Amino acid sequence: MRKIRVATVVLLGCLIALALLPLVAEKYYIQLFTKMMLMAIFAMSLDLLVGYTGLVSLGHAAFFGLAGYALAFAAPQYQAANLWLSLPLAMAGSAALALVIGALVLRTSGIYFIMVTLAFAQMVFFLFHDTKIAGGADGIYVYAKPVAAIAGWEPFSLENHTHFYFVVLLLLALVYALLRVLLASPFGRVIVGIRVNEQRMRSLGYRTFRYKLACFVLSGALAGMAGYFAAAQFGFVSPDTLGWHQSGGVLMMVILGGMGTLNGAILGAFTMMLLELGFQGLPAVGEVDIGKHWQLLMGGFIVCAVLLLPHGLLGLGRLVSPRPETGSD
């Protein structure tokens, strides 16, 4: 009981700190944190699959990137898209893609599942890379941020970076709360049961395929939400947005933080992005520009993390006070 309260206090503390950040931080940091929170939403959506349902997807960026492209389509040239219209549309697009890909990949499991999710994401990559539908390999610009107008009234403007920040913070909190509710629901219990022992779930009478597919679609839609706002913030979408480095990166965030916890996904996203920034800022050593070759350090860091942190960053805390998984959290 005490443990849960500590976690809640820490979470609330973080939320308040994030809410106060724009008062003290410069524009650069506000935008940086906006980006980090978007990646945290993306990572949580993947955590639902990897950490809770036990489906290791290496193609999650496809849903992230597709929604970005959807925004680009919805905002042709210099016209801004309507947020209330284009956001649901983009998320529905990602969900639809997840439905199609999920129906295929969920026929496999284990190692196959990893390879097949990667391969189908690559297929989407080539769709945008090789054809002219959205600028090909060069990508496409989103010139204007979506407008949040309802019948002429505009409650906030995404062109304002502080407004953008608060919208994303709100979404982060909403998605977190939504997933917490979901995980406590009968559906949430079923997907965790599937991760622990899918065969037994079937023999108890659950049609596990349906639950996995529903989870895949929901996760795809949430990744789409993150991708939509990331495209809006960055003003640009390219095939790399849905490339496999993006998928690998977000998987790393989930696992680094500690999967199956949601908190871990957020922690992982923030840590990875700050690390990236830290590595990029390193000075040259001799002739080698370390900052430019930051991926070298990141790769080495990932290798070390796998070997040394079997339960992610949150697992470090658990070393101090072990906590059995009771299925009631």
Next chain:
Amino acid sequence: MTEAVLRTERLTKHFGGLAAVSDVSLGFFIDQIHAVIGPNGAGKTTLTNLVSGELASTSGHIYLDGEDITGLSADRISQRGVGRSYQKTNIFLPFTAFENCRLAAQSRLPSSMRFIRPALRYDNVSREALRALVEVGLEHRAQAPAATLSHGEQRQLEIAMTLATRPRILLLDEPLAGMGGEESARMVELLQKLKQAHAMLLVEHDMDAVFALADRLTVMVNGNVLESGTPEQIRASAAVQEAYLGTEDAHA
């Protein structure tokens, strides 16, 4: 006699060239423990897997309440009232005993595509789960993670999960495996209580328990039914003496 809850008709399963189960026709009735015995490799577990839908039969039919359920998937067969327990304990180790049963009971909601209300607030489901725990005498361990239960308690939990799905027929694959004397006695008592409301297929190696419990016995050898009848008939059967019981006694 009343109609069988579950009936197999010339049920056959081939693995490659090997007939693991061939031409098995049996009936299972309420208030009757039907034990299936036989040496290792006789096809008892395969038969259980065929009935529960975890294996697809090569030929033959399975009828539940007179309805053909051959070829249905395991989840559908479970939904129609066939509950099974496993030879190797097959539970959700990280969850509490209660959550194991709650998940089992939850499977009887019309659908678990329910996303909002907390699972614990489905009172009927929780009540069913608790009832199943009480039935096997495990209610005092409800909040213990399944992984921390003793082997005997895990076996009990396995049965409780099956009961929480309110099955009409129980397929129990060696429920006494690895149990101590006292635990065994409790389980035997439980099974006797359960048979009043359930049809039961019992696969078991413990011959004392089998003859104490079974109302009907089927002896399988090499996938075939060697003999099927009352315990007295089986005891008296020369074929069984020769093929199975004799050697088993020699072992013991």
Next chain:
Amino acid sequence: MDANTFLIQVLNGIQYGLLLFLVASGLTLILGIMGIINLAHGSFYMVGAYLAFSLSQHFGSLWLAIAGGAVLAVAIGLLLEWLLISRLYHRDHLYQVLLTYGLILVFEELRSVVFGDDVHGVAVPALLQASIPLTDTLSYPVYRLWMSAVCVALAIGMYLLIQKTRLGMIIRAGSTNREMVQSLGINIDLLYRLVFALGVALAAFAGMIAAPVASVFPGMGNQVLIVCFVVVVIGGIGSVKGAMLAAILIGLVDTFCKVLTLEIGGVAVLPEISGMMIYVLMAVVLLARPEGLFGKRG
């Protein structure tokens, strides 16, 4: 498309397929025998290509470069298995994915540090520079034929290894069961190390012989890796035979989709979406046989 062009495309397709086989066979063996999913497998292909590039400049001969490169590749394989991969056998696939993903970043960035990000060409050895004329205007380079021949020779070598040796016996059993293998009196740690090194060597060798045709460039490894995943998925995990069939199939499909033109309702489909076609093929196989053409169910 006339008969000669068709012939050339068939040869190209088969040659590409055979090259894929070299990389994919190692991948599928490491998966099937060791139960390790190795994302860095494509990096070994890239390492091979860059070794061919740098060593052939150093030695002035591609032959010496290939010989030296092969030795280095085996050494890299042994070292990596000992240092990193051997720590993953009892871990979830997830961690295998991550660690080998980390390795990709390391290899790719080391490549960038040492060789820069430019595309480099590797000269075809003088001995094989000729072309076989097919018509007045069309000819086929001898080097590509040689590549195919070498791949076939290696494939036959693997076939013999798998069919005739004790190592092969275990590979055929497709066993990741340590007890079973150890009961046969085989040192499993050594077996795994050898299989991994063999896989690395095959991938690197493919990269080396491909270098004169495909040139060497950043990201080349990942491109091959993902195609090889498709090969393994279609062929079935652990099946070398399946990898061969799937690799040739994909080689041909990819090659022909790139040269054919197809319009549906006035919209250009091929070669526009030729990059997607192998994934479509994979989707079809998944629908029909989720375990792959030669895979075991489970």
